[in-house]
Amino acid sequence: MRLSAVLTITLTFVAAAVVALVAANFSVKLIEETSEIGVRDALDDQGMTWAEVQANGLQVTLSGMAPTEAVRFRALTTAGSIVDAARVIDDMEVEAQAAIAPPRFSAEVLRNDSGISIIGLIPTSTDREAAISRFRKMSGGTEVADLLEQADYPAPAGWEEALGFATTAIARLPRAKASIEAGRVFITAMADSPEVKAEMEADLKRAAPPNLKLTLDISAPRPVITPFTMRFELDADGARFDACAADTEAARTRILAAGERAGAPANSRCTVGLGVPSPNWSEAVLQGIDAVRRLEGGSVTLADADMTLIAQPGIDQGLFDDVVGELETSLPEVFALTAKLPEVEDPNAGPPEFLATLSPEGQVQLRGRVTDAALRELADSYAKARFGSEKVYMAARIDEDLPDSWAPRVLTGLEALAALSNGAITVTPDSLSVTGNTGNPDASTEIASLLSDKLGEGAEYDIDVTYQEKLDPVLGLPTPDECEAEIAEVVKVSKINFEPGSATIDSSALGTMDDIAEILKRCGDLPLEIQGYTDSQGRESMNLALSQSRAESVLNELRARRVLTSSFTAKGYGEENPVADNKTEEGREANRRIEFRLIRPDTVELPGQTTLESLAQSSDTEADQVEEGPTDEQN
Template identity: 45%
Template sequence: MRSRSTLLTIAAFVIALILSMVIAGGSATVIEKRTKSEVRLAMETQDHSWVQVQTDGLQVILNGTAPTEAERFRAVSLADKYVDSSRVVDNTDVENTEALSPPPFSMQMLRNENGISLIGLVPASVDRKAIVDDLKKVVGDEPVTDLLETADYAVPAGWDMAMKYGLSTLETLPRSKVSVQAGKVSVQAITDSPVEKGRVETSLARRRPADLKLSFDISAPRPVITPFTLRFLIDADGPHFDACSADTEKARDQILKAARAAGAKGTLSCTIGMGVPSTQWATAASMAIKSLGELGAGTVTFSDADIVLDASSTVSQKTFDDVVGELESNLPAVFSLKATLEPSAKAKADEAQFTAIRDGKGSVTLKGRVLDARQREAVENYARAQFGHDQVHGATRVDATLPAGWPVRTLAGLEALTMLHDGTLSVTAKKIALKGTTGDAQASDKIARLLTGQLGEDVQMDLQVKYDKRLDASLALPNGKECVSRLNDSLAKAKINFDPGSAQVSADSLKSLDTLAKAMKNCTEFRMEVDGYTDNQGGSDMNLQLSQERAQAVLHGLLDRGVLTGNLVAKGYGEAQPIAPNDTEAGREKNRRIEFVLLDETPVDNGLDASAQGRDTAEPQWNGAITDDVGAPPSDDGAPAAQSSQPAADSTDPVPVETPDTNTPRPKSRPAALDKKG
């Protein structure tokens, strides 16, 4: 019995043990499944779908490839929230990442009266000490502050070129900000005057390397205009400005709108400056221009708050009275009006006159009447002081009956003539007339201010002043001889060769054509001949034809590269005029050539009419972007700026071709100065 009882007890314990194990195993399985489910749901919810969750008893095993190390860390940390970290088995890894790209290097250089500051991120290989030492030489005692940071990456392409250009630019601009990036430079600067603004813009464009992207914003203070002047005319050339001033862009637009309503055509502009006598300047100017438009002919001149309206003799007395009465009654109170009706042609024929003629080569001739011997001496001495002692020829006669103020009028007229390269001055008791050419786009404005300032606002003027950009020293445009020399130098350095026996430019000479096209910049306004020559191999007639075709091929090559060729003519001379013996291959190679010859020193487009004051003198507009044919924008104040070449010929003009004449050599009548050696 005892044995049986013992067996039953043991059996009960075994059954209890088995039952406990079954219950424990079931519980573990339930816990394992629940844990796996919770962790997997958390991973999905937190966008860690790349994680594969497995369980092994109480352990949670994480598998998968994380996109980044940060993602992997976040996934493991999330699992720790549901399971003790000791039970988490991390079998995850991270995707292979590419090498970090270099940061965007940039350097800003700020310069003012307090010195220079360098800010930005540059490659570690940049010699910052050398940069600072060079800039200290520029600013002298002023500090150079280096706030640059560096990163140890390779120097990007175009960085060295941009930094060199930026540093050289900063040296020339005492108030500026120069920003440098790889292959790109941006310049902001303040200059002292509109003329300086134009010079800086031209310099920036000309120094720009071909592969460098350049943008700039150069500003200049508005000029102080004294007296504040406006002069509007309706004459044989139609309605136009001789001078125009405005105090704001809004005032300028109002004045120009009135001018267009009066019939003015083309591009109009006003100098925006300081010194306006009244905030109602634009209102008064618009009213006066409108009145002159109703009269149909004459001039209206503003000198500060004084207005002089001169109506043409073609205007009837009734119309004159009606229009002037309307204007007088409605002008703002600060303005005063003096109106006159021009006398008849017979009355003008009896007027005394003084003239001065400047020929453009330095000589000035004085003719007409002077009040007495003392005035003659004063006029001639003044002219010699202005134009040169040996350049003045006096041929005046004394007339004691001349009206009061005659000496002042003649001297003021001579001072105005100094602003012209060539021209004619005519002084009468009623009017001062000035006609000529200048290299100053603002000469008409300046002359009008000079005459009204010295002779009063009621002075009658007839200004026909033309602006010739080739006389503008700020643009430094080449003349005809310089263009021919530049083109032939380009051919000497990069000769244009042709396939043997043909007019096809050889493949290795295409770059030479590109270089020649760039050398044509600012030269397309001159009439030139493209001459072709051959050696003496083959028949003379065949060589003459071949040289003509080769010259023509060069001309067409320029046209294909965007060069306006309306002023170029192709001419073949065959084996004529060799420059080396033809008995050697080296000599024959020299004789096979292209040359440029100047046909006329005077450009086809011989200037723009500055008297139009905006009709024709407006410079090409800029948006700051630079191209290979760089130009510069006009400032708001009307000052001349850097300007791209705008040849007069139209690109659609047919290319002129001269038929080769086997009996006609190069014309012998052409001046030696215009020959190819010139």
């Protein structure tokens, strides 16, 4: 009885334990599922679907790749709002973030009479001390205001080239500002004159690295014009400004518009300068141009406050009187008018004259009439002083019947001729004419000012001067000799090669041809011979033919690049005029070349004498060796 009771109690306890264990397991599963589902739903509501949730008992583990650290923390916070934060296990990772973008490196250098200052952000790789030392040296040892900051990031492409060029530019410019970025430099500067400005711009552009974007803003003061001169002429050849000056841009626009209405070209030149005699200058000029237009011919000249109006011979006297009368009453104060109506001359009665000509080569011939031996000697001495003793030829004869004004007119004419590159002056008893070409865009204005000042009020003169860019030294257009030097520099770096056994220029040399073409475009018309040479290997006749073909190929490549080649010739010289020993490979390589040579009267038959040489290498076999058979030494 007692044993049975014990078994019963034991079984009861075992059954109760089993039931408790099952209930506990069920409770844990229920808690896990509830926690997992609750956390997952909360994360999904927040858009964090990337997060994985796994419950293990009372613990909830979060895994997955969070896009940022902030998002990872937000996932932990969200899970902690559903279950106890202490039960949340963080097993999440964060995506690697992209490197922070480097800052924009830039610097600004300012130089003036007070010294140099530099401010900006530069890479740590830039040698700051060396840069400051260079600025200190160019400032004469004075302290440089160093306001630079540095950042430890790689220098962007083009940064060092830009900084180096800006430093060089500032060394040349006493008053300037340079703004520097990677691959770009912007320079603002002041020049003492338009000529100096043009020289600065040309020098800086030549010095700039090929891949640098350079922007220049160089200003120059307005020129002082003395006397302040305007001359407008209307004749059978059309209307034109021989000289034009204005005190403001607005006045310049009004004057050119009035000239255009009277028939002058739309691209006429008018210089804005200092020295105007009256604020009503432009009004006086407009009235003078309108008077010429109404007279349908003639000229009007203003030199400071003096106006000279000359009508064409044969104009109606009544019309002339009306125009002059209205002009006299309407001219602003301080302006004085002198008006002339020349008489009609007999075309068969040629007046005595003095003629001086200046050739493009600088030769001067003096012909015609002078008043006496003293004037002839004076004119000869003056011309030799201005143009060179060996370049003047005197052939003028004495005529004692010439007017008293003849001597100053002759000397003034020679002074005007000196302002031209080539041309002529003609002095007659009633007028002085100046014709020719010049590289100075203000030459007409300067000559008109000179004649007005030296010949006096009411003097009659005519100016027909043509401005040619190729003669302008301010534009920096190279002389023929400078063109030789520039091309020589190009071919030192990169020579002209040909494809093996042919006259086809190798693709590696096309860049060289581009550079040479750009130089020749700036040089204008040149009497140029393109010469081809080979080494001495192979038959002489075949070498000569190949050198001719290669010279012609170079000429054709220049034509394809729109270079004007009407004055160019191509000639092959074969194995003539070697520049090195043909017994060595290095010598033969040097002898295989293309030369560019200016054709001069004293060198046209001397192909070996050249200052413009392209040692055009060719590592290939010349065509003649196809017949001679292969050799170890190739043309």
